[in-house]
Amino acid sequence: GAQAPPAAAACEAFVVTVTISAHGHVAPVVSPPSFAPFQLIRRTSRPVVSLTPAGDPSIRVEHRYVLTTERTGSFTLPPFVAELSGVVARTRPLRIEVQSTPSAAVPRIIARAPIDVDRAVNFHAAATPDTVYVGEQVQYEVAVFLSEAVRERMRRSPTFFPPDIPGMLAYELPAARGEPPRRQAAGRCFDALVYQRALFPLQAGRTVIPPAQLTYALPLGPGIFSREENHELRTASVAVVALDPPENGRPDGYLGAVGNLAVESHVDSPHGRAGDPVTLTVRVAGEGNIKLLPRPRLQLPWASVVAHGERVTVDSTSTRVRGTKEFDWLVTPRVSGRVVLPPVEYPHFNPDSRRYVLARSDPLQLEVEAAPLARMDTLATVARLTLRPTYRGPLGAPLHAHPGIWVLALAAPVPAIVGAARRRRRSRQAVLVSVAQQLEVLGDDHSPREVRRRFVAALANRLRLDAGVFTRAGAVERSLRRSGVTRPLAAEAERFLRVLDAAAYGRDDRLAGADPAARTARRLYAAIDSEALERWELGPVVSGGAVLVLSVAVASGALATPAMDRAEFDRASHLYETSSFVEAAGRFERLALREPQAPDAWANFGTAAWAAADTAAAVVGWQRALRLETGATDMRLRLAALKFERAGSPGAVPSVGVTPLAAAALALWLLAWMAAAAAPARGSPLRAIAIAGTAAAIMLATFGVVVDERLKAGDLVVIRHGTSLSRSPAISARRDARVETGEVARAGGREGGWTHVRLDGERSGWIPASELVSIARAARRAD
Incomplete structure (x- = not known):
């Protein structure tokens, strides 16, 4: 018999089953009819041999035919014919109704992508819509269309490599379940494999999404062990234009939220006590980029309000990303009686309606009881850390930042260099004397060539120049002038040498004139030797004055200390003592940003932020204060009290500062060069002390550079809110290690x-940059 479904969808596969039974061990031969207009995808047979109750063998064979067609309508399959030993059997005809492929839940790229029927594999990408507002969802789809022939030949699924998309937040959307959808084109059917992402532009402008990549392999032959040939395809680039929400109609207090959102609020208890905080939670829910929704603004005249925490739940199981984001505040009433929490307003832009919407929560009532006096007194003292009472202003620049220190360090080798030059000068005296003696023993009867040779040699040794320099006209005069010789004497020596040149290399080797050449040479050399200066004596005479000027400048800079703003410091301290922690922290922070080198401002900012339940800001303040004063025991103890501040963590602060290391290095450097200046000879013990001191000074200076880089904390950040790190920069990525509020991490x-x-x-991962605050050295900021 033959069986088939009464109805099927175009381009969808269905199964026709033919079952034949016969006596014996031999299976009948089945002749299938023409399947037109259907195409045969594959055929399988499964024979089963069994024994009858009488003990005779019988065989039963099930044939399965997988068919499909791109045409629609009512079609009839003719009978299947089976033959065994001259006996013929036929099945009944099968009537099948082929209907159009249902279009529900089919990605848009399947219907819109162009299909080239001459290609066995088509690969396309699309982004819809291509023009959106910042924060509006873009549907990014990539589809690969496989022809039936390729699908049958493939031994494994193709591999897809999504592109990196800069400037957009991405959510992975779920893949379609069950059989892949199919696309019909020019009478051929293609299986479609679709990859989907929800993208949210983070800034206005045109973003080009790079091509996606697909690799697949096809066997070269029909055998199971045949070699495979690899293929690679790329999609075209896709562009998305993001626009800022319109200025027209933008409400006051708009913070950049985009989506279709609703707001509700609740408190953890409708009853409270003055001075005791209650938790207010505002829940924003709807469609949009839920992760990056900004915190609503909240001000209550009858209570202090401190932002406390956030929680996000994202649902990306459908094509539209939706979810909820909850914001917590600690509300501390300052009055008793029945008070009203007004509706929380959340202005946002709805991209579907293209207009601004003001979502409001319902008002809440809170019954506040009056606190006993003992309780109110306790509130001002319990769990309150002490402030630094005195503002000392900004610390002076570290030792290595003073130009005078570098001038002193550079000047330290000068005595040793001068001493060495003098010793070399004394050693050269013997050479100069010997050369001068050769000039002295010249007789009046020596030839001009010999006089010239000895005169040039004496000048070259005295001036520490190469004798070949004097062969050029005017060279002797210029060299003598540079060595401090007067102009007339230099000119006379130049003329005399030119006369010697003419006599030495001319036809007549005799000199004209009354004085013999040897006597003139001796006279000129004696005059030049008395006037010429050594090289080390030719330095600028203003060096001492420059050093003096620099020293005065450094001293003046040290005296020009910025005025200390004690009044602002005292006002912030008073606010802290009256439990206005948030305002006190703000004043301390502004003072610290004006004077980044003031450790007292940073220390009190951290303490006030801690009292205001802002752990991340407290860690930033204490870290910066301790990095300015590494010996501050109060800051080190407060950081050590946090469970995540321990030795070896990124936030560990060196126990020694740069200034002691710089001072020790400078002292060793000066002592080493003093020993070098006093050392009489190379074998002296002072020379060994100088070498060892210099090496130790360089090592200390290098260590100081390393410590200074650690204290700068250029790559250290503090976690604003506890969360889990993502394996990749996407909200839907898998989460791993947990980080707590106030932990110090190293940013990459x-x-x-x-x-x-x-x-x-060994914890690492990705976290939104908005959840981090840097603890690097702050730059000075003017009011």
Whole structure:
């Protein structure tokens, strides 16, 4: 008998089953009819031999035919024919209704992508819509269309490599379940494999999405062990244009939220007590880029309000990304009685309706009881850290930052260099004397050539020049002038040498004139020797004055200390004592940013932020204060009290500062060069002390550079809120290690709005950059 489904969809595969039974061990031969307009995808047979109750063998064969067609309508399959030993059997005809492929839940790229039927594999990408507002969702789809022939030949699925998309936040969307959808084109059917991402532009402008890549392999022959040939395809680039939400109609208080959103709020308890905080939670839910929704603004005249925490839940199981984001505040009433929490307003731009919407929560009522006096007194003292009472202003620049220190370090080798030059000069005296003696013993009867040779040699030794320099006209006069010889004497020596040249290399080797050449040479050399200066004596005479001027400048700079703003410091301290922690922290922070080298401002900023329940800001303040004063015991103890601040963590602060190391290095450097200046000879013990001191000074200076880089904390950041690190820069990526609020991490590379961080315990991963605050040295900021 034959069986088939009464209805099928175009381009969808269906199965026709033919079952034949016969006596004996031999299976009947089945002749299938023409399957037109259907195409045969594959055929399988499964024979089963069994024994009848009488003990006779019988065989039963099930044939399965997988068919498909791109045509629609009602079609009839003719009977299947089976033959065994001259006996023929036929099945009944099968009628099948082929309907159009259902279009529900089919990605748009399947219907819109152009198909080249001459290609066995088509690969396309699309982004819809191609023009959106910043924060509006873009559907990015990549589809590979496989012809039936290729699909049958493939031994494994193709490999897809998605592109890196800069400037956009990406969510992976789920793949379609069940059989892949099919596309019909020019009478041929193609299986479609679709990859989908939800993208959210982070800034206005045109973004080009790079091509996606696909690799697949096809066997070269029909055999199971035949070699495979690899193929690679790329899609075209896709462009998306992001626009800022319109200025027209933008409400006051708009913070950049985009989506279709709703707001609700609740408190953890409808009853409270003055001075005791209650938790207010505002829940923003809907469609959009939920992860990056900004915190609503909240001000209550009858209570202090401190932002506390955030929680995000993202649902990307459908094609539209939606979810919820909850914001917590600690609300501390300052009055008693029935108070009203007004509706929380959340202005946002709805890209579907292209207009601004003001979402509001319902108002809430809170019954606040009056606190006993004892309780109110306790509130001002319990769990409150002490402030630094005195503002000392900004610390002076570290030792190595003073130009005078570098001048002193550069001047230290000068005595040793001068002493060595003098010793070399004394050693040269013997050479000069010997050369001068050769000039003295010249007789009046020596030839001009011999006089010239000895005179030039004496000048070259005295001036420490090469004798070949004097062969050029005017060279002797210029060299003598540079050595301090007067102009008339230099000119006379130049003329005399030219006369010697003419006599030595001319036809007549005799000199005209009354004085013999040897006597003139001796007279000129004696005059030049008395006037010429040594090289080390030719330095600028203003060197001492320059050193003096630099020293005065350094001293003046040290005296020009910025005025200390004690009044602002005292006002912030008073606010802290009256439990206005948030305002106190703000004043301390502004003072610290004006004077980044003021450790007292940073220390009190951290303490006030801690009292205001802002752990991340507290860690930043204490870290910066301790890095300015590495010996500050109060800051080191407060950081050590945090469970995640331990030795070996990225936030560990060296116990020694740069100034002691620089002072020790400078002292060793000066002592080493003093020993070098006093050393009489190379074998002296002072020479060994000088070498050892110089090496130790260089090692200390190098260590100081390393410590200074650690204290700068250029790559250190603090986690704003506890979360889990992502394996990749995407919200839907798998989460691994947990980080806590206030932990110090080392920041690495950045991609879009994400930063890669590393912490102790071999923890690393990606986190939104908005969740990090730097503790690097702050630059001075004017009011």
